[in-house]
Amino acid sequence: MNTEKDFSPLTPNIVRALNDKLYEKRKVAALEIEKLVREFVAQNNSTQIRHVIQILASEFALSQHPHSRKGGLIGLAACSIALGKDSGLYLKELIEPVLTCFNDSDSRLRYYACEALYNIVKVARGAVLPHFNLLFDGLSKLAADPDPNVKSGSELLDRLLKDIVTESNKFDLVAFVPLLRERIYSNNQYARQFIISWIHVLESVPDINLLDYLPEILDGLFQILGDNSKEIRKTCEVVLGEFLKEIKKTPSSVKFAEMANILVIHCQVADETKLTNDLIQLTAMTWMREFIQLAGRVMLPYSSGILTAVLPCLSYDDRKKNTKEAASACNHSLMKLVTPEDDEEEEEQKSESTGSPSREDGQPKTEADSNDMLNASQESVGFSNISFFTPASADRPQVTLDLDGIVQVLGRHLHDSSTGMMTRIAVLKWLYHLYIKTPRKMFRHTDSLFPMLLKTLSDESDEVILKDLEVLAEIASSPAGQTDQAGSCESTDGKLELKVPEGAKPGQQHSTGSKALDSSPSTPSMNSYFYKFMINLLKRLSLERKLLENRGAFIIRQLCLLLHAENIFHSMADILLKEEDLKFASTMVQTLNTILLTSAELFQLRNQLKDLRTQESCALFCCLYRSWCHNPVATVSLCFLTQNYKHAYDLIQKFGDLEVTVDFLMEVDKLVQLIESPIFTYLRLQLLDVENNPYLIKALYGLLMLLPQSQAFQLLSHRLRCVPNPELMRTVDESKYMDSKKQVASKCASHTQMDYNELLQHFDRVQSKHLEVRHQRSGRASDHPDRKLM
Numbered sequence: 082m083n084t085e086k087d088f089s090p091l092t093p094n095i096v097r098a099l100n101d102k103l104y105e106k107r108k109v110a111a112l113e114i115e116k117l118v119r120e121f122v123a124q125n126n127s128t129q130i131r132h133v134i135q136i137l138a139s140e141f142a143l144s145q146h147p148h149s150r151k152g153g154l155i156g157l158a159a160c161s162i163a164l165g166k167d168s169g170l171y172l173k174e175l176i177e178p179v180l181t182c183f184n185d186s187d188s189r190l191r192y193y194a195c196e197a198l199y200n201i202v203k204v205a206r207g208a209v210l211p212h213f214n215l216l217f218d219g220l221s222k223l224a225a226d227p228d229p230n231v232k233s234g235s236e237l238l239d240r241l242l243k244d245i246v247t248e249s250n251k252f253d254l255v256a257f258v259p260l261l262r263e264r265i266y267s268n269n270q271y272a273r274q275f276i277i278s279w280i281h282v283l284e285s286v287p288d289i290n291l292l293d294y295l296p297e298i299l300d301g302l303f304q305i306l307g308d309n310s311k312e313i314r315k316t317c318e319v320v321l322g323e324f325l326k327e328i329k330k331t332p333s334s335v336k337f338a339e340m341a342n343i344l345v346i347h348c349q350v351a352d353e354t355k356l357t358n359d360l361i362q363l364t365a366m367t368w369m370r371e372f373i374q375l376a377g378r379v380m381l382p383y384s385s386g387i388l389t390a391v392l393p394c395l396s397y398d399d400r401k402k403n404t405k406e407a408a409s410a411c412n413h414s415l416m417k418l419v420t421p422e423d424d425e426e427e428e429e430q431k432s433e434s435t436g437s438p439s440r441e442d443g444q445p446k447t448e449a450d451s452n453d454m455l456n457a458s459q460e461s462v463g464f465s466n467i468s469f470f471t472p473a474s475a476d477r478p479q480v481t482l483d484l485d486g487i488v489q490v491l492g493r494h495l496h497d498s499s500t501g502m503m504t505r506i507a508v509l510k511w512l513y514h515l516y517i518k519t520p521r522k523m524f525r526h527t528d529s530l531f532p533m534l535l536k537t538l539s540d541e542s543d544e545v546i547l548k549d550l551e552v553l554a555e556i557a558s559s560p561a562g563q564t565d566q567a568g569s570c571e572s573t574d575g576k577l578e579l580k581v582p583e584g585a586k587p588g589q590q591h592s593t594g595s596k597a598l599d600s601s602p603s604t605p606s607m608n609s610y611f612y613k614f615m616i617n618l619l620k621r622l623s624l625e626r627k628l629l630e631n632r633g634a635f636i637i638r639q640l641c642l643l644l645h646a647e648n649i650f651h652s653m654a655d656i657l658l659k660e661e662d663l664k665f666a667s668t669m670v671q672t673l674n675t676i677l678l679t680s681a682e683l684f685q686l687r688n689q690l691k692d693l694r695t696q697e698s699c700a701l702f703c704c705l706y707r708s709w710c711h712n713p714v715a716t717v718s719l720c721f722l723t724q725n726y727k728h729a730y731d732l733i734q735k736f737g738d739l740e741v742t743v744d745f746l747m748e749v750d751k752l753v754q755l756i757e758s759p760i761f762t763y764l765r766l767q768l769l770d771v772e773n774n775p776y777l778i779k780a781l782y783g784l785l786m787l788l789p790q791s792q793a794f795q796l797l798s799h800r801l802r803c804v805p806n807p808e809l810m811r812t813v814d815e816s817k818y819m820d821s822k823k824q825v826a827s828k829c830a831s832h833t834q835m836d837y838n839e840l841l842q843h844f845d846r847v848q849s850k851h852l853e854v855r856h857q858r859s860g861r862a863s864d865h866p867d868r869k870l871m
Contacts (some may be wrong), residue, residue, distance in 0.1 A: 088136055089116060090129055093393030099141055099152030107152045111159035113655055118163035127170070130558050134160055134171055138178035138824075147187055154182060154193045158200040168201065169208030175201050180219040188228035195223060207249045209223035209242075214260050216242060217279070221264050224275035232271070239275070243282050250288045258294045265301030273305050274313050281320050282328075284300070292327050296339035303347045306364060307357040315362065321364060325371060341383040344369045348408075359401065366394065366407040373414040378480045381418055385486030387411065392494050392508065396501020403859055412507055416514055423482040424519035436637055484519060487511070488526045495533050502542050509537070509548035520561035527556055527610065535617055538636060539628050546632065547639060554643035559610035607648055615652040622666045638682050646686040650677065651701060654708040663854050666711040671748070674715035678722065678760050687760070690723050699835055705848035706840055710847040712740060714748035718755065721764060726777040728837050732844065733783035739848060740855065741787070749784060750793040757796060765800070771807040778804060 091114070114133070121129045137160065139206045141153025157175050159668075161168045168175065179201065182194035196567045202209050202216070209216060220242070223235035246252050248655040265276050270468030280298065284291050306317045328335050347365035350358045369387065373380050380387065393402070394408035491508045494500050512530065516523045534556075537549040556562060617638075622629040640649050653673060677683050693699050702723050713736060720729035739745070755761060767774045781801055788794040 115159040115163040134174045142178040154197040158197040161201040168205045182218045191231045199238045225269045225271040235240040262297045300343045332375040345386040362403045370410045388490045395503045512552045516555045557614045562608040562610045641682045657708040670712040710844045730776045730780040753793040
């Protein structure tokens with residue numbers, strides 16, 4: 082430094098001492114400066130005061146010489162002490178050169194700078210608040226300083242500054258938040274500790290409403306929550322907990338929508354192996370649960386993003402029990418927010434607000450208006466990588482449900498084979514709920530969802546299948562799904578395709594004037610999707626024989642409960658009537674027949690068929706009979722069920738012309754077992770009335786003659802030996818006997834409404850087809866080069 086330079090009003094002795102390498106001499110110089118400045122204060126000579134500060138800053142604190150910089154720092158601190166309460170007038174000049182020294186490479190100099198600033202702030206107190214951002218910026222750097230002495234000094238300064246902010250009501254939060262938002266993303270552990278401690282302090286000050294600015298720092302808080310330091314994580318947990326308490330107290334002033342996407346992002350775990358991510362996810366999920374419950378329908382535009390985050394958590398195991406429970410609560414609360422008002426068309430909403438007339442037809446325009454066919458061979462539907470975190474209408478004042486986004490998320494999870502069972506169940510519950518609450522809008526997505534719902538029937542979980550069937554049943558029965566077009570399910574993949582048979586569609590076979598071509602005349606509640614569902618279900622069972630064997634009966638029984646047994650059997654019989662795969666048709670008829678005769682769910686339908694007293698029951702019998710002809714034994718059992726004993730006998734007479742195989746005899750064996758079951762109790766009792774049921778006895782004897790000497794043969798033979806002598810069964814009261822004869826005659830009269838000769842001819846035609854197919858198969862087998870006749 083040039084010692085000949087004029088530093089007045091500083092004396093040469095002061096200048097020399099400030100440049101000295103010894104701290105004691107610099108301290109003496111600082112005391113002289115303090116005395117000098119006090120005199121200027123007494124004289125109210127602000128010009129000289131500023132001149133002294135300017136010399137200390139430019140010539141000393143910002144000097145190239147380290148000892149000079151140290152002298153300048155202690156001199157500036159002395160000026161502040163001398164100024165006292167008036168130091169606020171000169172704070173900018175005092176603080177800036179000190180903060181510059183915070184970046185010095187010499188750790189001792191950084192420590193002196195921290196000490197000097199401490200003295201300046203201690204004197205100025207609340208007057209430093211207008212310069213808070215500068216101080217905070219400098220302190221945030223020192224918080225990560227590698228030198229322990231510097232860190233210790235910065236902590237003292239930090240505590241002082243926090244005390245000042247806490248006791249003051251003039252803190253400029255608006256100016257501070259941008260800096261906080263920038264620094265909160267620091268990855269340095271000490272900087273994070275510094276940041277979170279300040280947020281904790283500011284949040285606890287009653288006069289500072291940091292909650293208004295929470296959307297700007299919430300993401301950063303969740304970043305800090307993932308820090309490796311347990312202490313930092315704990316402090317961050319406390320801070321977030323305090324914010325959540327405040328949100329619960331004053332929900333009306335909370336900006337829920339601005340924070341929804343932040344929570345959605347942090348509810349998803351990118352790296353499940355990192356334990357801190359579990360804490361982040363649990364905390365975010367807890368917040369999400371509270372947001373949905375407090376904000377209600379405000380969260381609806383973000384439903385797709387919320388579901389993207391929540392659904393996978395529902396399949397967590399007990400290791401993440403708390404997260405799973407929070408996710409379940411989120412899912413349940415969000416589902417309750419969807420109401421029938423979300424099914425209103427946008428045009429109708431606009432018309433209500435403008436007074437213009439709404440649509441007259443009341444029916445939604447569906448995506449399938451131009452192509453009303455469902456392709457069951459389409460096993461997957463592509464879902465594009467959309468952003469799930471953008472509300473559908475952020476600038477629209479009216480809260481709207483992002484239904485398209487929700488369906489995409491649900492479809493993606495349903496299609497993904499890695500999705501957990503509980504997640505799949507939740508997806509299906511959502512779909513069912515949406516079809517109940519918003520049927521018109523949901524039917525726009527039915528064509529894309531339908532193949533996935535059919536594929537889900539192959540799921541390993543019975544509970545998943547049950548929920549899946551509920552959704553499919555709702556699709557098939559909802560009035561919103563009714564269309565004017567009846568379609569068959571065409572395919573171009575070369576696989577087997579089931580088609581709606583001409584002349585055998587429900588509503589045409591027995592009633593040519595029916596309006597709904599795709600619904601049974603006795604079940605007008607079914608919509609046009611019902612018949613398509615039956616077609617595609619049978620096709621799936623045809624292509625996946627294991628599904629038919631393992632779950633076929635279970636699926637059909639549940640459908641009988643959901644959609645009424647008559648609907649199911651009537652439609653399936655219609656479709657199977659023209660089935661080209663005769664082996665599948667026979668197997669399917671056998672399955673349906675077993676369900677009809679044994680399942681408790683079919684009790685009402687069995688009673689309906691038992692007497693055939695009405696035209697509807699006779700029509701149903703004829704419908705079932707024509708398809709049941711694919712399986713001769715099933716046809717006989719249907720005649721037994723409907724008490725068509727003469728026709729059963731006529732059919733058994735034709736069995737002599739059929740190819741009797743081991744499988745055929747096994748089916749007869751099973752029929753004998755069924756005759757001994759409670760289902761046919763009435764049939765066994767009718768054996769007492771020998772005179773009025775001769776064909777029943779003949780039919781049973783016919784079965785007996787078909788059987789080899791087996792256990793079933795012995796069982797049926799023993800039963801027939803118990804048939805009483807008709808003369809012994811004659812009652813004394815002849816009038817009762819005549820009444821019985823009249824009842825039988827009346828029953829026969831109702832049966833005469835059906836053309837049994839035509840039914841027998843139909844049976845012959847079907848069996849001829851089966852025989853022809855078997856011969857073709859045996860012919861192909863004999864032509865095989867590896868096969869030889871023995």
